[in-house]
Amino acid sequence: MTRKHGDSLDSRTGRVMAAISVLALTSVLGWTVWTLPPFSDRMQRLVASNMAISGVENPVTAVLLNFRGYDTLLEIGVLLLAALGVFSAVPSPVILSKSTPSPILILLLRLLLPFIVLAGGYILWIGKYAPGGAFQAGAILAAGGILLSTAAVPFNRFATKTMSIAMGIGLLTFIVVALATMMVRGNFLQYPVAQAGTLILVIEAAATISIAIILTILFIGGNPEESPTAKDEGDKAFIIERDNTTK
């Protein structure tokens, strides 16, 4: 049992067996790919013929929020679950930094954040007509949130409380709309055709906020409400990862 590469499995037979089995799997999959039928049109024709009742003009948004809306509801639930899992996996995640905010980052934020919000709002709205939608917009806003948290901008208690509420608002809106449509039309998450576009926009807006906040919180690495100084000093908390004081 010789050790060949520094950080891989210790036994050589283990590595060879893993390589052989993965090669077998890959070749079977590759053969399947090679012998796939050349055209598969059924789903695309189904979606294209039902675009009129979906309320939007972008087929991906129609599939994501109307035809397979339940999957998107569960996906937003999974995001929330991941955030809750990160909360429970870390004891007290928000570590204080003694350093002051970097002035270069503050300047960059001041210039960049309005455009980030504008780009996010635009991509959310254009998701009805062209490629875009809630997830892309939420990711762009989350980039702004990440910049905020790395620039050590102080978050006061109102902001952290709002973040905690905003985490759940996407899923809540989605479920409320789904139950409302169930009471009106009889089927869970079946939009009335006249209001489908409006409902989709409402769901997407709430989901964008929720996704942006959750992705920022995933980056922060824990519950922003639980930072020690939020309780000690009352109204200011630096949310930043620890700086590498030793290398």
Next chain:
Amino acid sequence: MTISLLYALVGVVLLGIGLYSLIIYSHLVKKILALNVAGSGVFLFLVATANQTSGPVPDPVPHAMVLTGIVVAVSATALALALACRIHQVTGTARLTENEPE
């Protein structure tokens, strides 16, 4: 050999590379990297088969699936990294050892 077929094969090879690295490396962060690469391979395969329509418009259903998959993958990665940091905090190493101390 069309474009879709090429990307589908690339996706399958990425899945193989990711799986192999997941098995043989012992560092947790590298395992998470390998899982992400394998996931990207699967998504590439899905979208490549979605491209094989007879018209100019690709099939939007796998696009929606892959979009959902990307978001779920990032949330799973975030949770896995938080757990890996916690393991490092508790046991002192982020590497899975072969011989468990009794």
Next chain:
Amino acid sequence: MDEFPNLADIAFDGILALVVLVLAWKLLRSPNLFKAVVLFISFGLMMSLAWIRLKAVDIALAEAAIGAGLTGALFLIALGKLEGNEHSDHKNNDTNPKSHEGNPKMASGSSD
């Protein structure tokens, strides 16, 4: 749509496929984790190009923002928590608990 591709298509797609495969192989074989994460971010950007070639523009937007950017940032933060310039080689990781590692203020503050 799927007629036989012309030379520009073959060249671009072939090179992109090759770059993606080489990046994936390099990132998983490199013992330095920081280098691996940087290669992973560029792998995400190349995947974004592949999505555009496959006419999946929504996925390209999402991959560039979430897959490359956010996942890369998460990995870098995790590497920072795991002791700076961690090498995934089987070096002798001396496990003296550095004071800033993890959490010195183990405040009994799980008060919710």
